[in-house]
Amino acid sequence: MxxxxxxxxxxxxxxxxxxxxxxxxxxxxxxxxxxxxxxxxxxxxxxxxxxxxxxxxxxxxxxxxxxxxxxxxxxxxxxxxxxxxxxxxxxxxxxxxxxxxxxxxxxxxxxxxxxxxxxxxxxxxxxxxxxxxxxxxxxxxxxxxxWPDRRDVGVPVVAGLTRPITGEAVCGDRWAARVRDGALLVLVADGLGHGALAATAANAAVDAFLTGDLDAPAAIVERLHRLVSHTRGAAVSVARVEAGAEGGTVRFAGLGNVAGVVASPSGERRGMVSMPGIVGHQSRGVREFTYDLPPEAVVVLHSDGVSDRWTLRDYPGLSRQDPLLIAGTLLRDAGVRRDDACVAVVRP
Known part of the structure; x- marks a missing residue:
């Protein structure tokens, strides 16, 4: 990758x-x-x-x-x-x-x-x-x-994992995150298909995301739509997470089949809306939606290589763990072996 x-x-x-x-x-x-x-x-x-x-x-x-x-x-x-x-x-x-x-x-x-x-x-x-x-x-x-100096950077707020489809050396799914004005921006990109060309599309989306300075998810997706047209395209979702001790909000925009979920330890799930299309090729318009982020809830973005038939209720205490452990658990149990897979988790 x-x-x-x-x-x-x-x-x-x-x-x-x-x-x-x-x-x-x-x-x-x-x-x-x-x-x-x-x-x-x-x-x-x-x-x-x-x-x-x-x-x-x-x-x-x-x-x-x-x-x-x-x-x-x-x-x-x-x-x-x-x-x-x-x-x-x-x-x-x-x-x-x-x-x-x-x-x-x-x-x-x-x-x-x-x-x-x-x-x-x-x-x-x-x-x-x-x-x-x-x-x-x-x-x-x-x-x-x-780390080389043994420093402990502590538990991160966001982490993710990817896994290529069986038989491929590279994964066509990627995730990335950056901070803008105190808010966390997270992206998941699912390059069309598998293999090197899918990875090229996802990498182009990630590079454009990391080097941009926009902070509105819809504006970011629209910018990526213009910048990755030289690739085969990708499904992309972007979440902007602002959270505090009493909860917060998530602003979300997506184009294509990349899922976003606000999940609570009780098992309650709120799916976030992604519009039909392919970033770089097909779009009838990008819309941004705002969702409440309850205390103790986590934000999960994942590609369609991961089934949405999971709930945190089946994993006692998982929502309090390092986001990387949450991502690894969901990738293991909900990952579909016949596709590339990516999970990114924000635990405010």
Whole structure:
């Protein structure tokens, strides 16, 4: 997945994410593959030898944990860029037996596979930031973020994940976010079709979004419609989220089959309206709608590679987790394997 170079010293720039790919963990040797990919990234980003070694340990532990415990599991390796600094992010997703108490399972000496039980404890100690969400019988999502100076940037407000259709090396879906005048703007772009040409269309939409200065979702979509006409086109949605302790509002505009949902822990869902069309090619007009954002609700944008038959009621406590864990859980359970898939989540 391509990305754009972030401006140096941008105080309100959401870290940019470059997906390096998913590594299926279906045999013991997959841990070595994951370690090599993560180490190569750390070296490219200028990590010290000591810190690169810690990246290797975390990658190997997450992959080994998937192999030991998961029925179906995969590890995503991602490059984060914040200003002039780069970081490594690892996301492990599985459909294994899950854990009733993830905190206890991550304690040293706790093992269900006859090992020393130090894997998840090492992940927690060596990472700048880490977290996980697990349900018995449903599986587990674990995430670890490692920066060169061990700084903990804390839980982000927005995060997302993409996954290409089986058989493709690149994903035609992308997400991006930026801050404008204190409000968070989030985009999901689904390039028409699959493969490299779909990725080119989605990348063009993301690049235009990140380099623009408009703050109204409808105006942003209309601008993208003009700027990506040289590509095969994309379905695009943009949300502008303003939130506080007592809730807030979401302004939303979309063109094409990209979904937006305001979801509450109780299971209540409010779908947001996207107009028919293809950004760059077909549009009968873009409309912007405003929705209430209740306290504790999250905003979810996703491509049509993700089914809309999900509810947070089925995932106790998930809405209070890191947005990346929410995105990973929804991608795992609602992702349609016959299409590219993307989920972006805002947890105010």
């Amino acid at each position: 391509g990305t754009v170079t972030p401006p140096a010293a941008a105080p309100n720039q959401v870290p940019l994410v470059e997906e390096l790919g998913w590594i299926p963990v279906d045999e013991a040797g997959a841990a070595g593959v994951a370690r090599r990919v993560a180490v190569d990234l750390a070296r490219r980003l200028g990590f010290s030898d000591e810190r690169t070694g810690e990246v290797a340990i975390v990658a190997a532990e997450l992959a080994s944990n998937l192999h030991r415990h998961a029925d179906v599991g995969a590890l995503s390796v991602r490059c984060l860029r914040s200003g002039d600094t780069g970081g490594v992010e690892l996301v492990a997703v599985d459909r294994g037996p899950g854990m009733a108490d993830l905190v206890f399972s991550g304690s040293d000496g706790t093992s269900t596979a006859g090992t020393l039980g130090i894997g998840l404890g090492a992940v927690r100690r060596l990472s700048s930031h880490s977290g996980g969400y697990s349900l018995p019988g449903r599986g587990t999502v674990l995430a670890a973020q490692l």
